[in-house]
Amino acid sequence: DVPCSCNAALYWVSMPGLTAEGVPARSSLDNYYCDANYVGGVACYELDTFEANQNVMQVTAHQCEGEPNGYNPSCDRAGVSRSTQKLDIAGVLSRPMCASDECVVDTRRPFRVSQRFVVDASGTLVAIENEVRQVNASFAFSSADPGIGNMTEYLRGMSGAMRDGMVLAFQVWGGRWALTSWLDAWTRDPLLCSPGESCPESSRVVYSDIAIDSLSG
Template sequence: MYQQIFFLLFFTTLLSFTNIVFCQKAGKLNPEVHPPITWQQCDATGKCDTIKGEVVIDANWRWVHSDQGTNCYTGNTWNPTFCTDGVGCSQNCSLEGAQYQSVYGVTTDSSAVRLNFITQGQGKNIGSRLFLMSNATNYQMFYLLGQEFSFDVDVSKLDCGLNGALYLVSMDSDGGMTRFPANSAGAKYGTGYCDAQCPRDLKFISGQGNCKGWVPSSNNPNTGVGGYGSCCAEMDLWEANKMSNAFTPHPCDISQQTLCNGDECGGSASADRYASICDPDGCDFNPYRMGNHSFYGPGLQVDTSSVFTVVTQFVTTDGSPTGTLSAIKRLYVQNGKVISQSESTIPGLTGGGITDDFCTKQKQVFGDKDSFTQHGGLAGMGKALKDGMVLVLSLWDDYFADMLWLDGSYPTTASIDKPGVARGPCSATSGVPTTVESKYPDAYVIYSNIKVGPIGSTFKKTL
C-alpha cells in the first residue's frame, strides 16, 4: 500500500555509462544477455514441471545515448540536443545492453535471483527492477485466477527503510512494440513498465519520450517527474523487509498499459491523488497493521532471520480459472510447518485475508478513502489476473516517505493510537534514503523456487 512513492525510488548515481533512463531503440555497443532462471508449473496432483526463463532489467536503469554515444539524459535532466520533444527523443536515443552483475548487482543461480542493494562499479547503482521473461523477446505472462503463486524469499538482510517487492502488473507481453511502433527495443530491453500509481518518472511511455514538462526531483539527483504517466493494474504479492510485510491488490478501470496526462495520473505527483483510472492505495493486508505485532519478524512466528515460503491463493466463486475473484489468501511455510496468515485483531475488522467485505470495513475502520471499491474491487483485480500479468522482482528504498507506510507509522502526522497508522516497529526517523544507503550498502534480497499451479499444489503441507 502507499506505493505511490514507487516512481521516485529506482535510481543510480550516474557516471558515464550508468544513466538511469528509459528509451525505445536498441543500442549496439553492449550485447543484451539475460541472466537465466527457472520456475515451476504444477498440476493438481502436485507434480511440477521446470520451466526455463530469463530476467531482464527495467529500461529505466539503462544507459541511453545518441548514435554517436552522447548521453541523452544525465543526472536528472534531458539533453535538449536530442530530446526537445517525445517523438524526436525516441528517434534520436538508443537503449544499451546491461551488465547485470558488475553494474546492477543482479545474479541468478538455477531457480534463484539475488538483487544487491548497492553496487559500486563505474558508478553507484542503487536497487533494481527486473521482469521475468518466457524467452529473449517476451515477458512471461501469468494467469492466476483459481491458482496459487508461491516463492521462497530471504529478507534477513533487509532492514527498516528497504523493500524487497515481488508483484504483478498488466504490461504488454512484448513491452509495447506491437501497439507502439516507435518502440523497437521492446521487452528484450525491459520496456513498457506501468503500475497502479501511474508513475511519471518513466523516461519513455507508450513509445515516446516523457521530456515535455519534465521537472527534476528536488531531493534526488537522478530522477524527475514528466508530464505523462503509465497506468495499469497491479497485484502486490509481496512488499517486505525483515520487520514488516504486506500484500495488496490495486485494480484499474482498464485492462492494459495506458498513458495518462498530468494531474489525471493521480498519485503524489498530481494535485489529486485519486484522480487516475487506477486505485493508488489498494486494499492491503499487513499483519502488524492488522494488530498482530508478534507474527512476523526476526525470531517471531514467521522468522525472517531465515528463508521461508510465501503462498498467495486467488480464490474464485466457482473454484475455476474463469470464475470471479472472491478472495486472496496468504500462508507461509517455514521449516516444514504451514503457517496460516494471522487474523486481524482490530475492533470492527475481522478476517485473515482479502475479500470485498474485508476491504470495505477496513476503509471504514481506518478512515481511508475507498478507491478500491471505486475501481472495481476484487472483480476488477480478477479481470487483470484473467487477462495475464507480468512478474516484477525489485529492491528499493524510498525518497518520498522513508518506507514508513510499510514498516513504521504512517501518516507521520497521525496518532500512533489511531487504527491503521501503526504498520511496523520501525522508528519515525528510520528509512531516510541517505542513511539507509550508507548504513546498509551490503543489503540484498533473494527470490527463489517460484511455483504456479492449482490451489494447494505448490507446497508440501507436512514434512
C-alpha cells in the same frame, strides 16, 4: 537483509501499458514498464502479492480507470491492502514477523510464502489467502480480513487483468523512510522504524522455488 525503508516486492502488472491510441506505450525508463504508481510515466493495473521487509508483509490491489487491456489514464496509487501487522496472533509470540526469534517467523532465516487465489462460481477473483511458514511455525492472513476499504471489490476488478495476462515482476527498492512509510507505518513497535532511517544500498533478498500450481477457476 531488507530492513525498514526497504520493500522486497513480487507483483503483477498489465504490461505493456497502452496509449490513448491503443498502441504500446514506451516509458521514460526506455522500456514498456508500467504500474499503478506511474513509475516511468505509464499507468496500468497492478496487483502486489508480496510487499515486505523484515518486519511486515502486505498484499495490495490497485485499480485503474479503463479496461485492463486498454488505455488507463489514471490508477489508484494507494490501492486497498491487508498487512500482517494488523493481525492479532494469540499466545506468547504476538508479532507475526521480525528479525528476531521473538516473532512467529524470524526473517533473518529463510521462510516460505504460500498464496491461494480464491474465485467465486463465475471464476472471478474474490480473495487471496496467505500462509507464511518457517520450520514448525506459521501464521496466516487473508485479503478478506477486516480492514480499511473493500478489498474483495478491488480483487474483482483485477480479474479481467489476470485473465488478459499480467507480467510477474521482482524488485527490491527503497529510500528515505517517507518513501515506504505506507509499509513501515504498520509495524506494531514504533521503535522498529524511525523517520530518520533510509534503505541501505546493501539490501538484498533471495526469491527461490517459485511455482504456480494452477490458474484454473
